Amino acid sequence: MSTEADPAPDVRVRRRAGTAPLLAVGVLLAVVVAVGLVALTGGISYAVAGLTDPGAVTTYGITVVRVAADVSAAVCIGSLLLAAFLVPPQKSGTLDVDGYAGLRTAGFAAWAWFVFALASVFFTAADGAGRPVTEVLRPEVFVNFVGAIEQPKAWLITAFIALLLALGCRLVLSWGWTATLFFVSVGALIPVAVTGHSASGGSHDMATNSLLYHLVGAAVWVGGLIALLAHARRRGSHLTLAATRFSKVALVSWIVMALSGVVNALVRVTPGQLLSTDYGLLVLAKVVALVVLGVFGHQQRQRSVRGLQDGAGGGQLVRLAAVEVLIMLVTIGLATALSRTPPPAEIAAQPSTTELLLGWNLQGEPTVWRLIADWRFDLIYGTAAIVLAALYLAGVRRLRRRGDAWPVGRTIAWLAGCLLLLIATSSGIGRYAPAMFSIHMVNHMLLSMGAPVLFVLGGPVTLALRALPTAGRNAPPGPREWLLAFVHSPVARVLTNPIVALALFVGSFYGLYYSGLFDAALDHHWAHLAMNAHFLLAGYVFYWPVIGIDPAPRKLPPLGKLGLVFASMPFHAFFGVTLMNMQTVIGESFYRSLDLPWVDNLLLDQRTGGGIAWASGELPVLLVMIALLLQWARADDREAKRRDRREEATGEQDLAAYNAMLKQLADQGRPRD
Numbered sequence: 001m002s003t004e005a006d007p008a009p010d011v012r013v014r015r016r017a018g019t020a021p022l023l024a025v026g027v028l029l030a031v032v033v034a035v036g037l038v039a040l041t042g043g044i045s046y047a048v049a050g051l052t053d054p055g056a057v058t059t060y061g062i063t064v065v066r067v068a069a070d071v072s073a074a075v076c077i078g079s080l081l082l083a084a085f086l087v088p089p090q091k092s093g094t095l096d097v098d099g100y101a102g103l104r105t106a107g108f109a110a111w112a113w114f115v116f117a118l119a120s121v122f123f124t125a126a127d128g129a130g131r132p133v134t135e136v137l138r139p140e141v142f143v144n145f146v147g148a149i150e151q152p153k154a155w156l157i158t159a160f161i162a163l164l165l166a167l168g169c170r171l172v173l174s175w176g177w178t179a180t181l182f183f184v185s186v187g188a189l190i191p192v193a194v195t196g197h198s199a200s201g202g203s204h205d206m207a208t209n210s211l212l213y214h215l216v217g218a219a220v221w222v223g224g225l226i227a228l229l230a231h232a233r234r235r236g237s238h239l240t241l242a243a244t245r246f247s248k249v250a251l252v253s254w255i256v257m258a259l260s261g262v263v264n265a266l267v268r269v270t271p272g273q274l275l276s277t278d279y280g281l282l283v284l285a286k287v288v289a290l291v292v293l294g295v296f297g298h299q300q301r302q303r304s305v306r307g308l309q310d311g312a313g314g315g316q317l318v319r320l321a322a323v324e325v326l327i328m329l330v331t332i333g334l335a336t337a338l339s340r341t342p343p344p345a346e347i348a349a350q351p352s353t354t355e356l357l358l359g360w361n362l363q364g365e366p367t368v369w370r371l372i373a374d375w376r377f378d379l380i381y382g383t384a385a386i387v388l389a390a391l392y393l394a395g396v397r398r399l400r401r402r403g404d405a406w407p408v409g410r411t412i413a414w415l416a417g418c419l420l421l422l423i424a425t426s427s428g429i430g431r432y433a434p435a436m437f438s439i440h441m442v443n444h445m446l447l448s449m450g451a452p453v454l455f456v457l458g459g460p461v462t463l464a465l466r467a468l469p470t471a472g473r474n475a476p477p478g479p480r481e482w483l484l485a486f487v488h489s490p491v492a493r494v495l496t497n498p499i500v501a502l503a504l505f506v507g508s509f510y511g512l513y514y515s516g517l518f519d520a521a522l523d524h525h526w527a528h529l530a531m532n533a534h535f536l537l538a539g540y541v542f543y544w545p546v547i548g549i550d551p552a553p554r555k556l557p558p559l560g561k562l563g564l565v566f567a568s569m570p571f572h573a574f575f576g577v578t579l580m581n582m583q584t585v586i587g588e589s590f591y592r593s594l595d596l597p598w599v600d601n602l603l604l605d606q607r608t609g610g611g612i613a614w615a616s617g618e619l620p621v622l623l624v625m626i627a628l629l630l631q632w633a634r635a636d637d638r639e640a641k642r643r644d645r646r647e648e649a650t651g652e653q654d655l656a657a658y659n660a661m662l663k664q665l666a667d668q669g670r671p672r673d
Contacts, residue, residue, distance in 0.1 A: 025326070027067065027068065027071050027329060030067045030071065030329040030330055030332045030333035030336070031063070031064050031067050031068075031333065032333070054126050054127060054129075054130050054131055054132050054133070055132045057132065057133060057134075058123060058126045058127055058131075058132055058133045059127075061123050061133060062120070062123035062124065062126075062127050063336055065116050065119045065120050065123055066116075066120060066336050067332060067333060067336050068112070068116040069113060069116035069117050069119075069120055070332050070335075070336065071222075071329065071332060072109050072110075072112040072113035072116055073109075073113050073162075073185075073188070073189065073219055073223075074218070074219045074222040074223035074226065074332075075105065075106075075109035075112075075223055075226055075227070076106045076109035076110045076113055076162075076165060076185050076223070077106075077182070077185045077186060077189075077219045077220060077223040077224075078219070078220070078222065078223020078224040078225070078226050078227035078228075079102045079103070079105040079106035079109060079223065079226075079227045079230075080102070080103070080106045080169075080178065080181055080182035080185050081182055081220060081223065081224050081227060081249070082098075082099075082102040082224065082227035082228065082231060082242065083095060083098075083099040083100070083101075083102035083103045083106065083178050083182075084099070084175065084178045084179040084181075084182045085179070085182075085245065085482070086224075086227070086228070086231075086241070086242040086245050086246055087099050087102070087231070087236065087237075087238045087241070087242050087476075088238060088241070088476030088477055089174075089175040089477075093174055093175050093176065094173050094174055094175070095173055095174070095175060095178060096237075097236075097237070098231060098234075098236040098237055098238065098242075099175070099178065100173070101230075101231075101234060101236070102227055102230075102231070103169050103172070103173075103178060104169065105227070105230060106165070106169050106181070106185075107165075107166055107169030107170055110162050110163075110165040110166035110169060110185075111162075111166045113158075113159075113162040113165070113166075113188075114159050114162035114163045114166055117155050117156075117158045117159035117162055118155075118156075118159045120152075120155040120158075120159075121152045121155045121156050121159065122136050122137060122142070122152075124149070124151045124152045124155055125142065125149060125151075125152040128149040128151060128152070129149065150195040151192070151195050153195070154191035154192045154194070154195040155191075155192060157191040158188050158189075158191050158192055161184065161185075161187070161188040161191075162188060164184070165181060165184060165185055165188070168181050168184075169181065175485075176485065176489060179482075186216055186219070186220075189212075189215045189216060189219060190212065190526070193208065193211050193212050193215050194208055194212070194524075194525065194526035194529075195526070203267045203355075203359055203360065204359045204525060205358075205359035205360070205378075205379075205525050206263060206264075206267050206359070206379060207264055207267045207268065208525050208526070209378070209379035209380050209529075210260040210261075210263040210264040210267070210379055211260070211264055212260075212380070213256050213257075213259075213260035213379070214256075214257055214260040214261055214264060216256070217252075217253040217254070217256035217257040217260065218253070218257055218332075218335075220249060220253045221249075221250050221253035221254060221257065221328075222325075222328045222329075222332070224246050224249060224250065224253075225246070225250065225325055225328065226325055228242060228243060228246050229325060238476065241476060254290070257290060258290060260379075261286070261287070261290065263379065265283045265287075269283060286331065286335060289327065289330070289331040290331065292327065353593065353594065353595070354435070354594060354596075357523060357590070357593065357594060358434050358435060358594075359525065360376055360431065362431070362432065362435060362596070364598070365598035366428065366432045366436065366439060366598075370428045370432075371427065371428035371429055371432065371439075372427065372428060373427075373428065374427070374428035374431055374432075375426055375427050375428065375431070376426065376430065376431045377426045378425040378426045378430055380425075380529055381421060381422075381424075381425035381426070381430075381532060382422055382425055382426040384421070385418040385419070385421040385422040385425075385426075386418070386422070388414075388418050388421075389414070389415055389418040392411070392414050392415070392418075392458065392460065392463065393411075393415075394467075395463045395464060395466075395467035396411055396463065396467075398467045399463075399466060399467055404466065406463065406466075409457075410457065410458050410459050410463075410549060411458070413454045413455075413457035413458045414454065414455065414457075414458025414459075414460065416454045417450075417451045417452075417453075417454030417455040417457075417458060420446055420450050420451045420454060421447070421451045421536075423446070424442075424443050424446040424447050424450075424451065425443075425447075425532065429442055429443055429446070430443060434522070434528055435591075435594055435596060436591075436596070436599060436605055437586065437587065437591070437602075437605050437606045437608075437609045438605050438606070438608040438609040438612060440609065441609035441610075441612045441613050442612055442616075443532075444531075444535055444613070445612065445613065445616040447532055447535035447536050447539070448505070448508075448535040448536070448538060448539040449539060449616065449617070451536060451539070452536060452539030452540040452542070452543050453539075453543050453547070453623050453624065453627075455540060456540060456543045456544050456546075456547060456548040456549065456550070457547065457548075457549060457627060458549070459548070459549030459550050460550070461483065461487060461550035461551075462549055462550050462551075464479075464480070464483055465480060465483065465484070468480035468483070487550075487551070487553060488553060489553075492553045493553040493554060495541045496541055496544060496545045496552050496553050496554045497554060498545070498554070498556065498560065498564050500541075501541050501542045501544075501545065501564075502542065502564060502567060502568060504538040504541060504542070505538050505539060505541075505542035505568060506568050506571040506572060506575075508534060508535075508538055509571070509572070509575045509613075510575065512531070513579070513586055518586055518587055519586060519587045519588075519589070519590070522587045522590040522591075523590050542564075542568070543624070545561070545564075546561045546564055546565060546624060546628075547561070547624055547627040547628060558628070561628060562628065565621060565624050565625075565628075569617065569621060572613070572614075572617040573614055573617060575610075575613060575614075576610050576611065576612075576613040576614025576615070576617070577610070577614060578610070579606065579607065579609060579610025579613060579614075580607045580610035580611055580614065581610075582603075582606065582607075582610075583603070585602045585603055585606055586606060588602060
């Protein structure tokens with residue numbers, strides 16, 4: 001990470017009474033609420049889990065460090081959000097005074113996040129093993145417990161990422177790196193979410209996916225409001241802009257939290273258990289708090305923004321935000337207590353082996369009808385498909401409302417890509433893909449070679465650049481400028497490098513299946529999410545410079561595009577052939593543990609998957625060739641039209657000048673008398 005040449009902005013001249021005292025009071029309230037509710041409800045039932053009680057220090061200590069870790073994470077994420085997107089940088093790309101102040105706050109919060117995440121490693125190991133935390137502090141015991149339990153390893157990864165964030169906040173000053181740190185900080189929430197309480201038992205796919213949405217929405221909402229409050233107390237500039245932008249972000253975050261919270265609760269508790277169990281009562285309390293926060297916060301932020309636009313000071317915003325922050329932190333305490341209370345459904349349920357490993361049961365052999373009609377909506381990728389389609393149609397609608405045209409073919413291609421993404425992850429294909437290698441390979445081909453081709457033909461970046469408003473010469477940069485910055489960023493240039501794109505696209509076939517990664521990933525839901533993301537992104541960055549409508553950071557000549565496509569074909573074909581001829585089963589232990597009655601020959605199923613991989617490579621190549629031919633033909637037509645317009649504008653001037661040049665050359669070569 002390199003720093004800018006500009007000196008670090010001096011924030012001391014505008015510093016006012018900070019938010020630290022308010023934050024300390026809020027954290028104390030959250031801890032009191034969490035510990036009190038855990039004591040009242042009994043917390044985790046160790047007897048149900050077959051563990052001994054680790055003692056009060058571990059039982060309540062883990063609650064305290066989790067509250068502190070959650071608040072630290074929210075402050076870090078919210079401060080980076082402020083520095084990267086709520087206040088504008090300088091024209092040179094270096095952070096302004098307000099952005100630098102947010103970056104420094106994020107750095108301090110990241111150090112706290114690191115400390116409490118590291119403490120959570122020990123407390124979670126002790127809690128999972130049913131031993132006092134003092135016993136886990138011994139190195140030999142710690143290594144054994146951390147190696148056997150997933151949650152401590154997740155907290156260790158989070159602590160490492162928090163340490164990187166803390167160091168990064170000290171080293172960078174540019175807007176681009178600050179935005180990168182923000183996305184890294186959001187990603188740091190994932191390890192704990194995908195290995196926590198929701199990642200086990202039946203329907204753990206729904207529970208984990210909804211929890212991911214819930215945690216990200218909560219961190220952005222709570223952390224963003226704390227950062228906005230700190231910005232107002234510092235009397236920072238661009239306060240109206242920051243409050244307006246955050247109001248929109250907060251509304252989206254609240255909607256995401258509300259919907260994901262409902263899904264997560266329904267997985268663990270029935271409506272009849274809301275009033276009859278401790279878990280249900282905590283769910284109701286959290287729902288009430290979120291409703292109050294959503295309605296109260298939105299109304300007050302709108303009133304504060306209107307006041308700022310009318311020239312009023314930020315005093316009202318500070319007072320109202322302070323109250324909202326306190327309620328939010330109490331809600332974090334409620335959520336922590338909820339995570340420490342066993343759901344009634346989990347205590348009583350006895351999931352089958354298939355449901356325990358996959359998250360759902362399979363109804364029978366994957367017939368054509370079941371692959372088409374046996375749907376299980378994927379909260380991550382199914383939602384992404386719907387949102388991407390809606391955003392694209394909104395962009396097309398905006399263009400047409402102002403009288404601009406947008407090719408229908410691009411719209412059809414994009415919507416077809418969204419539909420293919422939805423089918424690959426939420427239909428029977430997505431339901432059976434984790435259980436059978438052959439169906440997994442269908443899923444892989446659709447996500448890596450089908451949907452990306454259609455997505456790049458849709459030209460989403462071009463549409464966004466035309467639909468989003470331009471910030472203006474003296475106005476702060478907005479979404480359009482952020483998108484342009486990403487397209488021209490070093491990351492985009494590296495990813496679209498032909499060698500890198502080819503290695504990611506083709507190399508992932510061999511690296512995933514022949515290195516043991518696939519075997520290790522099969523029984524982890526988060527690994528399936530990561531694989532799907534990799535398939536989509538690797539396919540997109542490969543096809544983007546080849547047939548993409550959008551301008552790529554690296555523009556390839558026509559022969560280069562064709563060569564890149566043909567270079568991938570032998571590697572893809574060889575992968576399919578080697579799969580069909582393998583004598584060992586990839587992921588054998590996982591597939592045998594499922595013991596599906598209709599898969600009596602795992603090697604035959606794997607060879608079927610190899611045949612699917614080999615045969616499916618032909619269709620995308622055909623689509624790419626057709627797209628390239630059409631693009632070349634249209635490029636020739638555009639060049640011919642440009643020549644015609646130039647000739648019409650200049651008349652016979654070019655021809656006359658050319659004839660005059662020939663005459664002059666002839667006269668010079670003619671012998672003189």
